[in-house]
Amino acid sequence: MATKLPHKDVVIIGLGWTGSILAYELTGAGLDVVAIERGPWRDTATDFPPATAPDELRYGVHLDLFQRPAQSTVTLRNKTSQTALPVRQFISFLPGNGVGGAGVHWNGMTYRFSESDYQVKSHVTQRYGKSAIPDDMTLQDYPMTYAELEPHFDKFEKLLGIGGKAGNLRGTIQKGGDPFEGPRTNEYPNPPDKQPLGPTLFAKAAETLGYHPFPVPSANMSQSYTNPLGVTLGQCSFCGFCERFGCGNYAKSSPQTCVLPALMPRKNFEARTLCNVTRINLDSTGKKATGVTYVDQHGAEFTQPADLVLVCSFSFNAVHMLLVSGIGKPYDPTTGKGVVGRNYAYQCTSGVLVKLDNTLLNPFISSGVGGMALNDFNGDNFDHSGLGFIGGAVLQATQTGGRPITQINSFGDDPKWGAGWKKSVKENYQTIYALGTQGSVYPYKDSYLDLDPTYKDPYGVPLLRMTFDWHPNELKMSAFVTEKLADVGKAMGASRLAASSRKAPYSVTAYQTTHNTGGAVTGDNPHTSVVNKFGQSWDVHNVFVYGAALFPQNSGMNPTGTVGALTYFSVDAIKSQYLKNPGPLVPV
Amino acid sequence: MVGHILSRRHLLSSAALIAALYSSSASAAAISGQLPWQPDTNAMPPQVKPGTWAYFTPDEAAAVEALADRLIPADELSPGGKDVGVAAYIDAQLAGDFGKDTGLYMQPPFADGLPGQGFQSALTPAARYRKSIAALNDYCRKAYLGKVFADIPAADQDQIISKMEAGTLSLGGPNSKAFFQLVWQNTKEGFFADPIYGGNRGMAGWKMIGFPGARYDYRDWVEKHNQPYPLPPVGMADHPDWKSHV
Known part of the structure; x- marks a missing residue:
């Protein structure tokens, strides 16, 4: 029998970026808040001090900071006609685990999407006509504009101390920034960081081609920084152990370095770790949540009553929570009806390897972000007429580390082992530079999340089932942007070059990105969105x-x-409207 | 799914599983009022020392040392895979969490699936090594007058490895290509992982490519483009200047 615990005003599921921000804001509003986190407590000094943080095997290969598939995973199939099988080992995407969530292991690239991305359906229809959108693509606008979100971007960037160069200050284009970005009220709170050799060569080459390179907005501190919560971060040391690692320097923005020191002293906040929420409970009407049920590490089951339930887990875990709790109508791809699990999307990445003879790239000198990017071929920053696709990608030259097990680049015809491999690895380590694209993925009728009929997690709850494959629009986009990136690579003086755009089918056997999105989408119509x-x-x-x-x-x-x-944007409305008058904030 | 009740059996098995995932002193806790502090939550991994084998039989160890020495042969760039401790590294890994697939999703039913659906084996890495090495040695005994893989000439070993890589070597049960991929991945780890894990002795792998290891601070060197980094590598528990270094 589950033990019923004393009532709280707010229960938060998952203590990562969103959970810690909400906890800070709502405890500040006087509410009694508990956050329930599946993974362990983690902090800089205790869990990733510089003595043990630079351990590629533990963190980069064995993925110590991530969700274990044994805790929960997803099943995957490309098409509804196939049988989904469990992702037994996370490779393609790596969901975070523990306090801090993905905010611990990320690199720290902190962009704003293009202004038109938030109204992409209206924008594309207006510029290219309705026929530019494929029949099976379920594209839709965000229910708010970039202008409405701008003050909230500003607040988030200040919390994190993002370093960068504005490209558009209140409508005036700024040299050195991204001229394609939407208008910003303020400069970035920190200047951009220094650049290693690779990104410097990329930016020079891009400029000769008439493109507009800018420093990737970065959550790795270019200088010591005290955020508006009074928490101070240190300067990034370019240690080369960022993505997949915790930062031992207090130099990467994370809940640990930006929020928790200000949140934890508050008596009206409590964090419960190694506790797994198994469902959100509803009252007899099914229209109001009464709290959550969770299981601690000893197998004891508890119910936590609360007035407000905030789902703050990783994207597809949030969708799973809604499905197993019976909140919202599950999406059915055959009828197109239902919304939970609908519009699952991913990111379409590709790469270009360039060999730069007689260089010393010193790839181990790297922050998580350290790099230059250009948005000339992103979103609708270029004319898509006649191209046969919509969307685009950021083109990036970053240097995220020279970790030898996972980060040595080689060409397909380089020797794979033996004496030849040794010789080529030694040479390649300092001379092959990897450029990349991160492309948009638009939603489709047949890309969705639901519950798997066969496989279950350790609690006996069905795993989430992912049905996803690449569609022609994204493959054409990838081919186009990868060719543009290869042009930059050639202009860098590459003696050899290998460009690989994304190819179908979608496979979980190589890391691509942990930018899984959708499934509980925001909108202004209950028939096409899960939330307002x-x-x-x-x-x-x-x-x-x-x-x-x-x-x-x-x-x-x-x-x-x-x-x-x-x-x-949401917590503003909770504080200013919902708490005064709990009920729907948007009429149904 | 609404009103789904967890069975006692599920709760117990899930508890055992979650506890097994965290070897540190991490425990479920209600934390409030201050940032918590517990000592030793992130202890240094234990130093793997050569000597006795924790998982391998002597025959298995000889086979893995021979494989490692052909995959990474000794030459002017570095000592060979055997001498840098690749087999000691793999042995310790197979005796530990990696060998047991701790943390992976290992619930049935198992099916081969499509290549893009990824790893679907019910066999742990430790079991895959055991079965595959036995099959490899059986193959060699038949083809090389009773000799096992470790005892045949290097050129023949290379030929066999090439066939495994291409998936054209028939080992009976085990898939030779999958075994090649496993051994090669683990061999690279044993060459390049921090020496604390038993391989990369003398930081030989790092010295070969010029990786400075666990130095953790390059602020002064970011803009010194195209200049060789001047300092030798350090490991988490391994520094050329330390007197305790052996």
């Missing part, structure tokens, strides 16, 4: 959803900036 513009469930008004699960489709950039802005 404030992340509030259309069906259960005291359940709010956060994170990239809200994205109606995915853009060609890292999602965290938008995740942060949507979180602040």
Whole structure:
């Protein structure tokens, strides 16, 4: 029998970026808040001090900071006609685990999507006509504009101390920034960081081609920084152990370095770790949540009553929580009806390897972000007439580490083992530079999430089933942007070059990105969205959803900036409207 | 799924599983009022020392040392896979969490699936090594007058490895290509992982490519483009200047 615990005002499922921000804001509003986290407590000094943080095997290969598939995983199939099998080992995407969530292991690239990305369906229809959108593509607008989100982006960037160069300050284009970005009220809170050799060569080459390179907005501190919560971060040391690692320098923005030191002293906040929420409980009407049920590490089951339930787990885990709790109508791809699990999307990445003779790239000198990017071929920043696709990608030259087990690049015809391999690896390590694209993925009728009929997690709950494959629009986009990236690679003076655009079918056997999106999308119509513009469930008004699960489709950039802005946008409405008058914030 | 009740059996098995995933002192806790502090939550991994084998039989160890020495042969760039401790590294890994697939999803039913659906084997890496080495040695005994893989000439070993790589070597049960991929991945780990794990002795792998290891601070060198980094590598528990270094 589950033990019933004393009532709380708010229960938060998952203590990562969104959970910690919401906890800070709502405890600040005087509410009694508990956050329930599946993984362990983690902090800089205790869990990733510089003595043990630079361990590629433990963190980069054995993925110590990530969700274990044994805890929960997803099943995958490309098409509804196939049988989904469990992702037994995470490779293609790596969901975070533990306090801090993905905010611990990320690199820290913190973009805002293009202004038109938030109204992409209207924008594309207006510029190219309705026929530019394929019949099976379920593209839709966000229910708010970039202008509405702008102050919330600003707040999020200040919380994190993002370093960068504005490209558009209140409508005036700024030299050195991204001229394609939407108008910003303020400069970035920190200047951009220094650049290693690779990104420097990329930016020079891109400029000769008439493109507009800019420093990737970065959550790796270019200098010591104190955020508005009074928490101080240190300077990034370019240690080369960022993505998949915790930062031992207090130099990467994370809940640990930006929020928790200000949140934890508050008596009206409590974190419960190694506790797995198994469902959100509803009252007899099914229209109001009464709290959550969770299981601790000893197998004891508890119910936590609360007035407000905030779903803050990783995107597809949030969708899973809604499905197993019976919140919202599950999406049915045969009828197109239902919404939970609909519009699952991913990111379409590709790469170009360039060999730069007689260089010393020193790839181990790297922050997580350290790099230059260009948005000349992202979103609708270029004319798509006659191209046969919509969407685009950011083109990036980053240097995220020279970790030898996982990060040595080689060409397909280089020797694979033996003496020849040794010789080529030694040479390649300092001379092959990897450029990349992160492309948009638009949603389709047959790309969705539901519950698997066969496989279950350790609690006996069905795993989430992912049905996903690449569609012609994204493959054409990838071919186009990869060719543009290869042009830059040639202009860098490459003596050899290998360009590989994305190819079908979607496979989980190589790392691509952890930018999984959708499935609980935000919108202004309950028939095509799970939550309203404030992340509030259309069906259960005291359940709010956060994170990239809200994205109606995915853009060609890292999602965290938008995740942060949507979180602040929502909590503003909770504080100013919902708490005074709990109920639907948008009429159904 | 609404109102789904967890069975006692599920709760117990899930608890055992979650506890097994965290070897540190991490425990479920209600944390409030301050940032918590527990000592030793992130202890240094134990140093793997050569000597006795934790998982391999002597025959298996000889086979893996021979494989490692052909995959990474000794030459002017570095000592060979055997001498840098690749087999000691793999042995320790197979005796530990990696060998047991701890943390992976290992619930049935198992099916081969499509290549894009990824790893679907019910066999742990430790079991795959055991079965595949036995099959490899059986193959060699038949083809090389009773000799096992470790005892045949290097050129023949290379030929066999090439056939495994291409998937054209028939080992009976085990898939030779999958075994090649496993051994090669683990061999690279044993060459390049921190020496604390038993391989990369003398930081030989790092020295070969010029990776400075666990130095963790390059602020002064970011803009010194195209200049060789001047300092030798350090490991988490291995520094050329330390007197305790052996």
